[in-house]
Amino acid sequence: xxxYQVGEIAKSVGVNVETLRYYEKIKLMxxxxxxxxxxxxxxxxxxxxxxxxxxxxxxxxxxxxxxxLLNLKIxxxxxxxxxxxxxxxxxxxxxxxxxxxxxxxxxxxxxxxQCIQEEVSADECPILEVIEYKVNDGDK
Amino acid sequence: xxxYQVGEIAKSVGVNVETLRYYEKIKLMxxxxxxxxxxxxxxxxxxxxxxxxxxxxxxxxxxxxxxxLLNLKIxxxxxxxxxxxxxxxxxxxxxxxxxxxxxxxxxxxxxxxQCIQEEVSADECPILEVIEYKVNDGDK
DNA sequence: ATAATACCCGTGGTATGGTACGGAGTCAAG
DNA sequence: CTTGACTCCGTACCATACCACGGGTATTAT
Numbered sequence: 001x002x003x004y005q006v007g008e009i010a011k012s013v014g015v016n017v018e019t020l021r022y023y024e025k026i027k028l029m030x031x032x033x034x035x036x037x038x039x040x041x042x043x044x045x046x047x048x049x050x051x052x053x054x055x056x057x058x059x060x061x062x063x064x065x066x067x068x069l070l071n072l073k074i075x076x077x078x079x080x081x082x083x084x085x086x087x088x089x090x091x092x093x094x095x096x097x098x099x100x101x102x103x104x105x106x107x108x109x110x111x112x113x114q115c116i117q118e119e120v121s122a123d124e125c126p127i128l129e130v131i132e133y134k135v136n137d138g139d140k
Numbered sequence: 141x142x143x144y145q146v147g148e149i150a151k152s153v154g155v156n157v158e159t160l161r162y163y164e165k166i167k168l169m170x171x172x173x174x175x176x177x178x179x180x181x182x183x184x185x186x187x188x189x190x191x192x193x194x195x196x197x198x199x200x201x202x203x204x205x206x207x208x209l210l211n212l213k214i215x216x217x218x219x220x221x222x223x224x225x226x227x228x229x230x231x232x233x234x235x236x237x238x239x240x241x242x243x244x245x246x247x248x249x250x251x252x253x254q255c256i257q258e259e260v261s262a263d264e265c266p267i268l269e270v271i272e273y274k275v276n277d278g279d280k
Numbered sequence: 281a282t283a284a285t286a287c288c289c290g291t292g293g294t295a296t297g298g299t300a301c302g303g304a305g306t307c308a309a310g
Numbered sequence: 311c312t313t314g315a316c317t318c319c320g321t322a323c324c325a326t327a328c329c330a331c332g333g334g335t336a337t338t339a340t
Contacts, residue, residue, distance in 0.1 A: 007316065017317085018299060026297095037306050039317060055271050060244040063297070069271075072262040080265035081258030087267055091248045098241045101234050104200040108231045118221030122212045125220035127227055147286065157287085158329055166327095177336050179287060203327070 004042045013050050020050070028053060028067055060094055144182045153190050160190070168193060168207055200234055 010017045023029040029049065032040045049070070056066045068086060072078040114126040122128065150157045163169040169189065172180045189210070196206045208226060212218040254266040262268065 005317080016299075019297085021319095022298060035306095037317080038319095039306075052271055058244075059247055059271070060241070069268065073265075073268055076261065076263070078262035079258060080255050080260040080262055080267070083262050083265045083267045084252060084255040084258060087248055087252050087255075091245065091252060094241050094245050094248065098238060098245065101200070101238045101241070104198075105231065105234050105238065107199060108227055108234065112224055112227050112231060115220050115224040115227075118219060118224060120220040121216065122218035122220055122223050123214075123216070125213075125223040127220070127223045128209065128213055145287080156329075159327085161289090162328060175336095177287080178289095179336075 001043050004047065006040045006042070009042045009047055009050065012047070013054050015050070015054065023050075023053070023063075026063065026067075028063055028070075059090075061090060065090065141183050144187065146180045146182070149182045149187055149190065152187070153194050155190070155194065163190075163193070163203075166203065166207075168203055168210075199230075201230060205230065 004012075006017050006020055010020050020029065024031060029046065032042050032046060035041055052070070053063075053066055056069060057063075061069065065086065069083065072082050072086070111127045144152070146157050146160055150160050160169065164171060169186065172182050172186060175181055192210070193203075193206050196209060197203075201209065205226065209223065212222050212226070251267045251270055254270065
């Protein structure tokens with residue numbers, strides 16, 4: 001089984017050495033064994049775990065959630081249903097964020113289209129006026 | 141023109157008093173005048189500005205961007221085109237975030253559907269296995 | 281007059297996910 | 311045996327957007 005030192009393993013998954021130390025500190029990665037020189041020594045199990053973390057991050061899981069996923073994997077009592085539960089929760093979360101963003105997009109798009117005469121002073125820009133919509137009660 | 145003290149104005153737009161002090165500190169809100177008692181005194185102009193901030197935040201602008209928008213409004217040389225530019229930038233930003241989230245959603249949805257037997261041990265959960273997909277090179 | 285709010289201020293903490301710094305020790309090559 | 315690259319560690323700092331704390335003053339209500 002191959003052994004790596006921190007710089008190697010970090011480079012191979014594309015994270016910073018400091019990041020790895022950080023993951024160790026927050027207990028997302030286990031404390032690796034050390035050489036006599038105190039240099040950290042990682043193996044393929046660590047590499048696998050680290051890759052899992054990076055991949056799960058790409059899927060939108062937070063570090064805290066990733067820790068939960070990894071713990072489930074280890075707890076012998078945990079079931080696939082538990083994992084599914086976490087994934088579904090995340091999915092709902094993502095769907096809500098999409099909904100919010102779509103709404104912002106709709107409003108902003110409309111705003112951008114209202115600005116026809118770009119040379120007009122910003123003070124009279126329809127975009128700013130519409131953002132103020134709820135503010136101006138007809139006066140001004 | 142009506143005058144408000146910090147608690148009133150904060151309550152009327154639904155933000156915390158501390159938040160208002162924070163906005164003042166980061167120069168998003170101007171330093172208000174004070175009574176002899178040093179109490180802050182706000183007027184309708186301040187209220188309008190604060191409402192603008194809250195509204196722009198709902199549209200997804202960061203405090204920094206809101207500051208820019210408000211500065212544009214004041215600079216007499218700024219044009220509506222400048223404002224439009226900021227809004228378009230934000231729009232692109234939002235669109236990218238939506239794209240990322242949609243992708244996450246797609247993958248996660250697929251993952252969730254792969255988990256049929258919920259009673260199976262988490263260790264053999266297809267969700268976790270697929271997250272590891274890129275890790276396992278056929279072995280194990 | 282006194283109690284209950286409301287406000288003042290500076291400072292420090294929260295959460296998230298790291299990055300940067302700097303002095304010291306280690307290791308391999310020349 | 312020296313140089314350069316790598317690693318060690320603790321600590322501090324980045325951005326974002328606030329919230330909490332605590333001691334003191336002001337205002338308001340009873």
